[in-house]
Amino acid sequence: MEKEKIIAVQNLTKKFGDFTAVKNISFDVYKGEIFGFLGANGAGKTTAMKMLIGISNPTSGKATVAGFDVKEKAEMVKKNIGYMSQKFSLYDDLTIKENIQFFGGIYGLSRTEIKSKTESLVKELQLETIINSLVGSLPLGWKQKLSFSVALLHEPKIVFLDEPTGGVDPITRRQFWEMIYSQAYKGTTIFVTTHYMDEAEYCDRVSIMVDGKIEALDTPKNLKKHFKVDSMNEVFLKLARNVE
Amino acid sequence: MSIIVQNISKSYKTKKAVENVSFEVKKGEIFGLIGPDGAGKTTLFRILTTLLKANEGNASVLGFDVIKDYKSIRSSVGYMPGKFSLYQDLTVEENLTFFATLFGTSIEENYDLIKEIYIQIEPFKKRRAGALSGGMKQKLALCCALIHAPKVLFLDEPTTGVDPISRKEFWEMLKRLQQKGITILVSTPYMDEASLCDRIALIQNGLLLKIDSPENITKNYDKVIYDVSTKNRHKLIHDLKNYPSQYSVYTFGEYIHYIDKQMKFNLEELLQYLKDKNHTEIEIKTAIVTIEDVFMDL
Secondary structure, three states, X not given: OOOOEEEEEEEEXXXXXXXXXXXXXXXXXXXXXXXXXXXXXXXXXXXXXXXHOOOOOOOEXXXXXXXXXXXXXXXXXXXXXXXXEOXXXXXXXXXXXXXXXXXHHHOOOOHHHHHHHHHHHHHHOOOHHHOOOEHHHOOHHHHHHHHHHHHOOOOOOEEEEEOOOOOOOHHHHHHHHHHHHHHHHOOOEEEEEOOOHHHHXXXXXXXXXXXXXXXXXXXXXXXXXXXXXXXXXXXXXXXOXXXX | OOEEEEEEEEEEOOEEXXXXXXXXXXXXXXEEEEOOOOOOHHHHHHHHOOOOOOOEEEEEEOOEEOOOOHHHHHHHEEEEOOOOOOOOOOEHHHHHHHHHHHOOOOOOOOHHHHHHHHHHHHHHOOOEHHHOOHHHHHHHHHHHHHOOOOOEEEEOOOOOOOOHHHXXXXXXXXXXXXXXXXXXXXXXXXXXXXXXXXXXXXXXOOEEEEEEOHHHHHHOOOOOEEEEEOOOHHHHHHHHHOOOOEEEEEEEOOEEEEEEOOOOOOHHHHHHHHHXXXXXXXXXXXXXXXXXXXXXXX
């Protein structure tokens, strides 16, 4: 079976003045894949991700996401992806319902679509009884689950998750990953960063960025075999020396 | 005892943040408060550092009462809050000088204590704190908390959002500070860091659920956990959850952790069940119990 490329990155580079944050990286991500994007703080992950979601222009090189060039067609990229991060997810002073309506509107969904999406989403997450509560009053784990669902409202082909589970309790963290799994099973591509190395094991393939470059890219199994270690944590420690 | 907490409770309006919590931290100990976001860890830190008053209970640090002797506590402890607390528009060096001056000391006076950490960020001492990477910010914050040579160090989630390498280095630094006689109360949502503490308290929803050494906590866990893996992980979780005698099923690194309800669990039967469900590359073995497993079963 021919694997469909949903992200294609070729020699992507980003410079800030004299400093090269991302150095000539190339990789592909396939449809329905859970792709882990790892690296130490300051390795260039965020910069690379910003280019892929169309909010930062590459200095050189090329990337297409969901079939659109990130430089030429940044607006089309944004329409076809979902994005959530630890830092920015939902509006705390809007209710659950208002957040869904707001983001549905942003993504250009019709009123009927928003209505039916709200119903199904709230039901799936079992938030029916608290639909009119402020998002700010929810525990972090719930907020992250809701935020993930909201990022999927417009049924994007790919969703970018930037440290979605930081600080979340172990049980909710796993529920979150079950949501990721079932979404990938439906064919959505997942591009995820994390500092939890057990979560790196849950990815189909993992890339590790060191000092602006991709130093390793393979399945967790092959990476462990290659570095002759038992866990992704050890792979990471071997590769990602601190470059600050 | 460096820290004594007796029946402390604290509510915010109707929400109980901390409920009847008691524990003691010995001198020179690394004591970990382990629990997720919203467990009540920060509230405890704020009470112990005299920034917040408890509704009920008593607490003392270095023999000083958190209410009556708050000034003595403030001058003898170091506090690194969870949210980055330094002045973003001051440079690395300016931040450190500022904190030294506040406590009536200088960088030179206690340089010995921070030297090992400071030399790592010294090349960037003219850089504004706001422009530092996560790992460097964390090192600077630790230097600032140490500059007045405190006897007790309060570290509220110092490693949250920090990559595994920097986290490892950070814990090595804590061990060295411990050797200098500093008592450390540290909180973390990373269960793997719990094993690096002398003793830990597991906390969730404002309640202390367990206090012991990490070794004892895992040793006293009364159930057997199995590592299970097959080629199709997604289907495996689903099938294990439908196995009649399952007690719990959850992902754990490359394996699924499986716990059975029965005392006399038959491994062969599970193996056959998975074969019947068309699983291939089946592996089942006894797992090593971790703090995370215990925590999830509380």
